[in-house]
Amino acid sequence: MDILEAIRLRHSTRAFDGRPLTEADHKSIASFIEATAPPFGVHARIELIQADFGDERVKLGTYGSVKGARDFMGLIYGEGPLVQEGSAYWLEQVVLHCTSIGVGSIWLAGFTHSSFAKHVKLAPAETLGYACPVGYEGGQRPLAERIGLWNSKKLHAAKKPFETLFLDAEGQPLTPQAAGDWELPLQMTRIAPSAKNLQPYRVVVTPTACHFLIQPSMGIPSGPGWFSHIDVGIAMCHFEQTCLHQGIAGSFQVLDDAPTVPDRQYVISYVRS
Numbered sequence: 001m002d003i004l005e006a007i008r009l010r011h012s013t014r015a016f017d018g019r020p021l022t023e024a025d026h027k028s029i030a031s032f033i034e035a036t037a038p039p040f041g042v043h044a045r046i047e048l049i050q051a052d053f054g055d056e057r058v059k060l061g062t063y064g065s066v067k068g069a070r071d072f073m074g075l076i077y078g079e080g081p082l083v084q085e086g087s088a089y090w091l092e093q094v095v096l097h098c099t100s101i102g103v104g105s106i107w108l109a110g111f112t113h114s115s116f117a118k119h120v121k122l123a124p125a126e127t128l129g130y131a132c133p134v135g136y137e138g139g140q141r142p143l144a145e146r147i148g149l150w151n152s153k154k155l156h157a158a159k160k161p162f163e164t165l166f167l168d169a170e171g172q173p174l175t176p177q178a179a180g181d182w183e184l185p186l187q188m189t190r191i192a193p194s195a196k197n198l199q200p201y202r203v204v205v206t207p208t209a210c211h212f213l214i215q216p217s218m219g220i221p222s223g224p225g226w227f228s229h230i231d232v233g234i235a236m237c238h239f240e241q242t243c244l245h246q247g248i249a250g251s252f253q254v255l256d257d258a259p260t261v262p263d264r265q266y267v268i269s270y271v272r273s
């Protein structure tokens with residue numbers, strides 16, 4: 001499966017069938033983690049945690065809730081510029097690898113940190129930021145879905161329109177037709193996972209560069225913009241991996257003279273080479 005197929009197939013899995021990862025799949029994920037690294041030289045680790053929480057009251061998912069997971073990827077990161085973007089980029093690469101081998105996954109901000117903490121040794125400046133259950137889709141759907149309070153499929157399909165997320169050099173809505181060869185990388189960006197499906201990033205598109213901006217955090221945990229740095233890192237992964245696949249040469253650079261967008265904070269630009 002190539003990266004485009006994996007991006008198109010990926011969706012958040014909230015019902016796992018209770019089976020632990022097979023030895024082959026566990027090995028494949030561990031080898032992929034071993035062979036890759038987060039971009040921008042940031043400090044991050046991904047720990048594969050095998051945990052059967054049994055009767056322990058573990059919160060898995062603040063809103064959708066998750067059932068039947070036995071294996072988890074824990075994303076641990078340090079401090080410094082672009083650390084959330086870089087570590088999110090990397091975990092999303094692993095998520096897409098999981099999709100490509102038939103392993104379902106879901107990013108979780110809402111999980112009981114203390115239950116996971118005993119499986120992970122943190123250095124002083126490290127944070128266990130996100131847990132990502134991995135396994136085989138199936139089994140009973142979480143109660144919230146069965147009684148109709150929640151619908152994973154509908155949420156997956158409810159991504160913001162292309163013209164909302166992507167803007168031209170004047171800050172006006174960009175159509176797919178006007179995006180030129182950036183269209184496919186942008187389409188693949190649009191379907192990336194995002195906390196609460198808020199998609200808080202915007203991309204200003206010019207022929208030579210795509211500039212990524214985010215909704216700034218108001219400093220309120222889980223409030224507006226709280227997950228922006230993680231969400232944009234995931235979006236950047238989908239974007240650059242598609243560029244690599246399409247042979248669109250370029251690299252991420254932080255520019256001094258990037259365009260501005262009202263109420264958005266500049267993060268980084270993908271500059272064509």
Ligand SMILES: Cc1cc2nc3c(=O)[nH]c(=O)nc-3n(C[C@H](O)[C@H](O)[C@H](O)COP(=O)(O)O)c2cc1C
Nearest residue numbers: 011012061062064107108109110156193194195197
């Ligand atoms: C950083 C991050 C945190 C998330 N946290 C949760 C969570 O706590 N509970 C949950 O049910 N889904 C969580 N999700 C999954 C999103 O709800 C999901 O990506 C979004 O609804 C889009 O659906 P899709 O992933 O199927 O495309 C999270 C996603 C991201 C990227």
